[in-house]
Amino acid sequence: MKRVVSLFAAAALAASLLAGCGQTGESDWEYVKDKGTLKIGITLFEPMNYYDPENPDKLIGFDTELAEAVCEKLGVTPEFVEIDWDQKVFELQSKNIDCIWNGMTIKDDLKENMDFSVPYSGNMQVCVINSANADVYTDLASMANAKIVVEAGSAGQSSVEAEDALKDAQVTTLQAQRDTLLELKSGTADVAVIDAVMAYASVGEGTDYADLMVVEGIELSKEEYGIGLRKGSDMTEKINAALQELADDGTVAALAEKYPSVLVTLEPAA
Helix, strand or coil, rough: CCCHHHHHHHHHHHHHHHHHCCCCCCCCHHHHHHCCCEEEEEEEEEEEEEECEEEEEHHHHHHHHHHHHHHHHHCCCCEEEECCHHHHHHHHCCCCCCCEEEEEECHHHHHHHHECCCCCEEEEEEEEEEEEHCCCCCCCCHHCEEEEEEECCCCHHHHHHHHHHCCCEEEEEEEEEEHHHHHHHHHCCCCCEEEEHHHHEEEECCEEEEEEECCCCEEEEEEEEEEEEEEECCCCHHHHHHHHHHHHHCCCHHHHHHHCCCECCCCCCC
């Protein structure tokens, strides 16, 4: 009896995870439209999603403001939900959120569990160090035995694991990219491998991390950003159409000018 009950529970869970996907016939767009909100999974990641230093209760950033513009086009209210990045697939499939919109790299392994919007930005992984170590860490070979910090489940972690030159490095995973900079600043880590868009917006003169720097000449895993949606979701087509409208009317270009460290790839239609 316990075996039968457990199988039934597993089947029910699988059915719930597929809800909203094309595989059940239910429209994800109708689900979002009926509740009137689009729940957007994020982490705090400058310049994509972060709190305004002058208004700590206000969320700003390239992705935040682009998502707000898309939601206005769709006639729904954006609801931003901070998630554990390592649990993003579960959060999406269980309907705790409706999409992942946080400078997420389009990767083949993620495509097995979600659909992606059209790419809207480019990126790569870079190495951040303390400026005092500028002569110590100049290339990957010099980081062979370094203490490296990365965000768990991130493109940074994947790029470090793929580098033969770093196979003997001491790699520690943390919950968020911003945590890697804190570890680096405190001196408990030697190198942080993070997204270039965050690195160039967050470190150097005029920032809270003026004593940190990007090691020039190291470009790991060049990539594209996309919005993650449930597998088979008809929301993908809706969001793609809204993104193109915002590119055509100049909204995307204006955001690119406001957040210059973001490499925007979404262009107006010819």
